[in-house]
Amino acid sequence: MTDPKRDRPRFVLASASPARLKTLRSAGVEPEVIVSGVDEDHITAESPGELARVLATLKARAVVATLTDHATVLGCDSVLEIDGVAYGKPGTPDAARERLRAMSGRTGVLHTGHCLFDTRTKQELRELGSTTVHFAELTEEEIDAYVATGEPLVVAGSFTVDGIGGPFVRAIEGDYHNVVGVSLPLLRTMLAQVGISWPALWEQPHFAYDEDEAAKYDETRGGPDRARAAALAVHELLGSTGGRVLELAVGTGIVGAELVALGNLVHGVDLSPAMLRRARIRLPGHVAAADAAQLPFADRRCDAVVAVWLLHLLADSDAVLAEVARVLRPGGVFVTTAEKSEAGRVADGRTPKEGRSEDSLALLVARAARYGLVLDGATTFVGHNQARGTTADPVYPVARFRRVD
Structure with missing residues (x-):
């Protein structure tokens, strides 16, 4: 009989995103969730990709500052880039409709910034995952119906690939999970750099009685x-x-x-x-x-x-x-x-x-x-x-x- 509390590293997700949490859980990882509280609206950067990376870093650092014990903290943030312009969460139905019209039939790049901070080794890693997304042409009826669901108002770029918006994504080039909100292959590589193997995070049966x-x-x-x-x-x-x-x-x-x-x-x-x-x-x-x-x-x-x-x-x-x-x-x-x-x-x-x-x-x-x-x-x-x-x-x-x- 083993106690996983001693064997598994403390892994913290500094994000309130249900999609990121679901992605990690589906891959066998059960993170501790601590929401950073970072105000994303007033942060700027020289490019959409750098903006995603900066936001991810701020989230990770904000959570690390609240810890009283060692942990490995992952901050993530996603930004959609079209023609060099960064699109985060639209927030309002009108903004979502405008963005969906602009995206219809176009191609964009979904950037997800990743910041991994390991307090035990005092290492901070900052990486960017970028995936090309080809959008289908949407009718006005489809746009209105999609906005009415509320989903595009609260997600980066006003769309999802793993939810109601999935049928409006014609194709992607790159890591699917990166579009959802966290690149699993990239995260695996980052964890290895701080001395944590991916299987070490897998959720094991708690007190598996023999x-x-x-x-x-x-x-x-x-x-x-x-x-x-x-x-x-x-x-x-x-x-x-x-x-x-x-x-x-x-x-x-x-x-x-x-x-x-x-x-x-x-x-x-x-x-x-x-x-x-x-x-x-x-x-x-x-x-x-x-x-x-x-x-x-x-x-x-x-x-x-x-x-x-x-x-x-x-x-x-x-x-x-x-x-x-x-x-x-x-x-x-x-x-x-x-x-x-x-x-x-x-x-x-x-x-x-x-x-x-x-x-x-x-x-x-x-x-x-x-x-x-x-x-x-x-x-x-x-x-x-x-x-x-x-x-x-x-x-x-x-x-x-x-x-x-």
Whole structure:
């Protein structure tokens, strides 16, 4: 059993772009996102390409200035160049229409500046990726309809190649991902220069339990008594969600089976083959191998999502919270245990240390709110048969977040 928090470098994306984040995630990299707050509107440079590189550098440096621990920070910014003129985000529908008319049937160059700052080696690398983009001829009806979607207002050059605007891009010459917002081959080369191999950033299963761990998991974690207590607390918070539950990190299925006994229909996912073999006995036909940060479900399909003793194992809970919000229907609930690392302190009547763990309730409330998950319920249960160094069994908080639009 390995702890990826020790093995994987801390990699920070200094950008709010969903497209950049999605591109990195699709390539197996789960960055920590810290938005720089750089005002792009008042920055100038001698050329569109240099402007993209300057903006990327400013973003990376702004985030580095906020860090209290070592990290490798990537800043990116994209600019479309047509006839030597730089086009960023248009901001207004009228500006977007004007630009799309000017781009129609033309060819431009999409520049993406990349700045990689490694605080441990104190290296700052600045590179530029440039891709030629050939645009299709657009009708006025297509331009109006595209602007009405809102997409071209918030992206560099007023278009996307990976979204609604994809059909309006006739061809590209160069790196596709650079047009989306981050050149993966260029980033790989930059990382190598600061001593980080690309595979070192791949997201690995968090605490991938092997056969030996799975075999003794139940008996070393309080057994049926603790599982039943946890299931009762979760069931109490599920409320009238229809009884259909997706359990993340289902493990051996010991909690899921108790939820079924309480009248819920439970589907579970986990990354550990050894744990899933046991879960399939308790929940036959209702478990699958999947990463909680990349769930194989369509948007807004789940009534309830449950995570019992998962979040405290993560190096960063942000990706899981984003996926939970994505798959939950409006009004659906996310029920999760919290403050596990501080259970002994809670049992002794002491205040948990906020921010110590990824399941810190204060941290979860702040992060979940970014994805439309609002705390609206909580309870506790006693971790029977698992007292460790305290005079009483630990008391575990359980929180409920509701998905709102």
